Structures are given as C-alpha cells and as structure tokens.
Amino acid sequence: MIAQLPRLHAVTDDRVVARGGIVERAAAMAAVAGPRLAVHLRTRALGGAEQLRLARRLREALGAHGSWLVVNDRVDVARAADAAAIALGRTGLEVRDAHRVAPGIPVARSVHDPAEARAAAAEGADFLVAGAVFATASHPGAAAAGPALVEAAATGGLQVIAIGGLTPANATAALGAGAWGVAAIRALWDAADPGVAARSFLAILPAAASLVVAVNGESRVVAAGTTLHGLLEQLGLDPRAVVVEHNRHIVRRDDLAQAALAGGDVVELVHFVGGG
Amino acid sequence: MTTTVLAPAFQDTPLVIGGRSFRSRLLVGTGKYKDNATMVRALEASGADVVTVAVRRISLDRTKEEGILFHLDPARFFLLANTAGCYSAEDAMRYARLAREAGFNEFIKLEVIGDQQTLLPDVAGLLEAARTLVKEGFTVMAYTNDDLVTALKLEEAGCAAVMPLASPIGSGLGLLNPYTIRTIKSRLTVPVIVDAGVGTASDACVTMEQGVDGLLMNTALAEARDPVAMAHAMRLATEAGRAAYLAGRMARREVAIPSSPTTGMLS
Numbered sequence A: 001m002i003a004q005l006p007r008l009h010a011v012t013d014d015r016v017v018a019r020g021g022i023v024e025r026a027a028a029m030a031a032v033a034g035p036r037l038a039v040h041l042r043t044r045a046l047g048g049a050e051q052l053r054l055a056r057r058l059r060e061a062l063g064a065h066g067s068w069l070v071v072n073d074r075v076d077v078a079r080a081a082d083a084a085a086i087a088l089g090r091t092g093l094e095v096r097d098a099h100r101v102a103p104g105i106p107v108a109r110s111v112h113d114p115a116e117a118r119a120a121a122a123e124g125a126d127f128l129v130a131g132a133v134f135a136t137a138s139h140p141g142a143a144a145a146g147p148a149l150v151e152a153a154a155t156g157g158l159q160v161i162a163i164g165g166l167t168p169a170n171a172t173a174a175l176g177a178g179a180w181g182v183a184a185i186r187a188l189w190d191a192a193d194p195g196v197a198a199r200s201f202l203a204i205l206p207a208a209a210s211l212v213v214a215v216n217g218e219s220r221v222v223a224a225g226t227t228l229h230g231l232l233e234q235l236g237l238d239p240r241a242v243v244v245e246h247n248r249h250i251v252r253r254d255d256l257a258q259a260a261l262a263g264g265d266v267v268e269l270v271h272f273v274g275g276g
Numbered sequence B: 001m002t003t004t005v006l007a008p009a010f011q012d013t014p015l016v017i018g019g020r021s022f023r024s025r026l027l028v029g030t031g032k033y034k035d036n037a038t039m040v041r042a043l044e045a046s047g048a049d050v051v052t053v054a055v056r057r058i059s060l061d062r063t064k065e066e067g068i069l070f071h072l073d074p075a076r077f078f079l080l081a082n083t084a085g086c087y088s089a090e091d092a093m094r095y096a097r098l099a100r101e102a103g104f105n106e107f108i109k110l111e112v113i114g115d116q117q118t119l120l121p122d123v124a125g126l127l128e129a130a131r132t133l134v135k136e137g138f139t140v141m142a143y144t145n146d147d148l149v150t151a152l153k154l155e156e157a158g159c160a161a162v163m164p165l166a167s168p169i170g171s172g173l174g175l176l177n178p179y180t181i182r183t184i185k186s187r188l189t190v191p192v193i194v195d196a197g198v199g200t201a202s203d204a205c206v207t208m209e210q211g212v213d214g215l216l217m218n219t220a221l222a223e224a225r226d227p228v229a230m231a232h233a234m235r236l237a238t239e240a241g242r243a244a245y246l247a248g249r250m251a252r253r254e255v256a257i258p259s260s261p262t263t264g265m266l267s
Helices: A013-019 A023-034 A048-065 A076-081 A096-103 A115-124 A145-153 A169-175 A192-202 A229-235 B034-044 B089-099 B123-135 B148-157 B180-189 B201-209 B228-247
Strands: A010-011 A035-043 A066-070 A086-087 A107-111 A127-130 A159-162 A181-184 A210-215 A219-224 A242-245 A249-251 A268-272 B015-017 B018-020 B026-029 B050-057 B077-083 B108-110 B137-142 B161-164 B193-195 B216-217
Touching: A010 A023, A013 A023, A013 A229, A023 A035, A023 A048, A023 A192, A035 A048, A048 A066, A048 A076, A048 A268, A066 A076, A076 A086, A076 A096, A086 A096, A096 A107, A115 A145, A145 A159, A145 A169, A145 B161, A159 A169, A169 A181, A181 B026, A210 A229, A229 A242, A229 A268, A242 B089, A249 B089, A268 B089, B015 B026, B026 B034, B026 B228, B034 B228, B050 B089, B077 B089, B089 B108, B089 B123, B108 B123, B123 B137, B123 B148, B137 B148, B148 B161, B148 B180, B161 B180, B161 B193, B180 B201, B201 B216, B201 B228
Parallel strands: A010 A035, A010 A181, A035 A066, A066 A086, A086 A107, A107 A127, A127 A159, A159 A181, A210 A268, B026 B050, B026 B216, B050 B077, B077 B108, B108 B137, B137 B161, B193 B216
Antiparallel strands: A210 A219, A242 A249, A242 A268, A268 B050, B015 B018
C-alpha cells in the first residue's frame, strides 16, 4: 500500500506527446491537483534521449507542486529523470527486473483481465493500472471490461488505478468497484483547460490523505500518518546521522517511529558540519 | 659500546577539561577548508585531540553529502560542538541541545554573538545561556571577551573552561592584549583557552607564553596557503610557547650583558 499514491493519473500517448505543450498542460493540472496528481509519460515514438529530456522537464514542472512523474516502460528514463514511479505495459520488463534496475521506485503493471491482475500481484507489482474499464477512443472497437475488472483486480489487495474512457461522470462507478484512483488521457489532455478538467475529477475523488509540513524551512507534502521515522526514510536519511527537532522539541532516535506528523508541523533535521 | 638514554627534555601535564584529559593543548576548528581531504590532513598535522564542529540543517538534496562525520572519525577526534552563529541565549541553548542529541558528548563550545561586524560576544546572553546549560548537565566551554569580570562570572556559573579571544574571530590579528589574558589566567581556576584571532605561528607561541592552558584556532589553518604545513607550524608553536612558559623566561633588562667570559682575553 502506497499511502501517498496519487488518485488522479493523467496518462499521455503518442498523439498527446506529438501535439506538444504537455509540460505546460501538466503544470496547469499540477497547480490544481498538487500531490493528488500523477502524470504518466507514455510514448513509443520518442527515442531515449528525447524522452529523457521531456521527462526531466515534466519532473521539474510537477515536482514544484508535489505531483508525481510516472514513466512508462523506460526504466532507464524513469531512473535518470528521478521519476516517482514506473508503469509497465503488457510487453514491458518483468517487475522484478524493473525493481532491480530502479530499486526503491514503485512499479505498476497494466492489466486487462483478472488473470493478468493476479499475475501482476504474483510478480510483485506495487500497484495496478486496470482497463479498459469503459469504452475508449484510444482503443476503438475494444470491448470495455466494465467496473467488474476493477473489482477483480482490487481483490488482490493492490491499489488499482482505473483507466479507459474515464470521465468525472463515470469515475464514481470505478471508485465504487474499489479503484484507488482513476486515469484519463483525452478527458484531461484534450480539455480546453486541463486545470479545470483536473478539478472536476478531483471533486469526486477521495480527499487527499496528505498533509503539508515544513522540513528545514521547505514545505513538503507527506501522507497522513507519516511518522518522523517515515519522513527520514522518504528523504533517504539515516536516523543515526541526523538530529530531529519536531515543533521545537528534540525527538530521541528511539521515539522517531512513534512520532506522527500533523499538518503545519515544523521539522528541523540537523547534523554536524565544519565549524570553528 | 654504551647507549645513552636521554630523558625527555620537556614533559607537560595533560590538559584537563570537565574531567577529561587531552594530550594536545591545541584545539582546532573544521570550518572553511577548501576541501575535506585538506581539512583531515591539517587536523592530523596539528596533533589536536579536540576538533570543533557546527550544527546546521542537513541538505535534503541527497546528491550533496556535506556532513562532517563522513570525513572525520569520531573515534579519533573529540568532537566539540559549537553554537556559532547564535545571537541569543535561547538560540545558543537550542543548538547546544541539538548537538548533545547527536550523542557524542556533553561538551559545548558556547558562543552567543552580539555584533555581526566584529562577532564579539554578547556577555549577558552568554552568562544566561551558560548558567542554564550547566544546570542541564552540559560541560560548557564559553567563548568570551578578554574581560576578567565576565571570565570570573563564567567560572562562577560553572563553566568547565573559559575561552577569551586573542582578537576577533577570523581576524588573524594575533594576541592584542597579553596583559588581560595573563590577568584572566592568574585569577581563574578552570582552564583558560584562548579562542580566536591567532594568525600565524608566532601568535600561537606568544599566546601560550602567557601561561594559558590551551589555544583554539580555525581560520589560521584553513586560510593558510598550505593548511597542512601551517597546522604543523601551529603544533610546534603551541608546544614551544607552552614549554617556554613552563621553563620561565629570563629577566628583561635594558643593558647588555656579555654571554662569553670577560676573563681570559688576550692581552
């Protein structure tokens, strides 16, 4: 379970990428959705170098708002661009290989039927992207699996992002079937104002289970229930090399795992540096 | 063939602060070096046991790794955390408590700065912080002016060492007032360690010749063209000044007295 997994996923395809302007449109959505948004860079048309350049620009635009960048299939690009997650298509690497290449980064698998969902859970996927739930112009003529696919995929315990013909109008059905969140292509990227489109999705998605805390003077978004120990872990800091002050009180190392963060908390993380 | 065993010409007592013994009377800082490798080599060349460190925010950008403990072996050096950069008693106490939580020792080099331009101490804030920290079990080494009355009050407050300046921090002006330093040393029971202002080896030597217990420096090493060679020079100068003080200098007189016999001259 990834507590901070965004609920709204804006997935690109080659058509969206080719049209250009996706960094600006992603930034508009991120400004509205913050850490509730993940943008999936999914393209087969771009070569590695070009894809990485685009991924880095996206990462920068999204990171400013705490939104996620998810890179599809190109584990190398995901790692180089410091993506928050990797999504593997049907023909992508095996999950364990992706984990080996990019340790510590959650890996999602696209699944299209209950058998694939079970297989993905068995191979160690961290969350699932399940579809097509509804009929979609991205795959014209393909049969829609309906919310039943979400329900079946969710029985394995992994978080499921529903994809395929999702709109603010039908998203409730996917959520009712157990989806953690929803993914959309056209409904977001083709909207006249992607920020407005994102907002209409967010209105029906579960409220953000996240809070804003100040860490060393910088605002950071963390999942509700995050402890100081969890915060250090997310920051990649060794608790033995840091002294933690929480709202002006020093927290002993042994107590870090018990100290939960609340919105507006002020955390200072200090260590020794050269001095006279 | 006979072997002559020479007795060591000079044997000093250890420097004892807050119940802890140190071999070297030279304490050095770890700031402002151009790189960590030079810093470590300079510390080694200085022969210091005690090295000072500062408490600062950790960089959340994991590509940077500027923590000093990645370069310094805390088993080899005694880490003396400072409260540099603190302009109030409250701030200094906050930094001291954070430093102690790092888990190395109870020592704190207490600085409460009162003026940005000269970095001279705010002695009222210093005394307030010293009193509180001593009550909290800290071993306080207080950086202060070369002022006898403040030094006496710091001792009375329970400081384990009093550290008057030779001249302002980072100035390299050397020992500006040997008289006040000698006076402080003569009146205090706790160790007196001159902290700040030493620029070169002769400054270190002259300062130690006043009879103080030790010397703390940073910039003189870090900003020397060759910090490692300067650290070596400072080590020798500190030892030389200390030995000269213990040896007891000859009397000053304003007339010449020949060193060679006046008898036995040829006629």
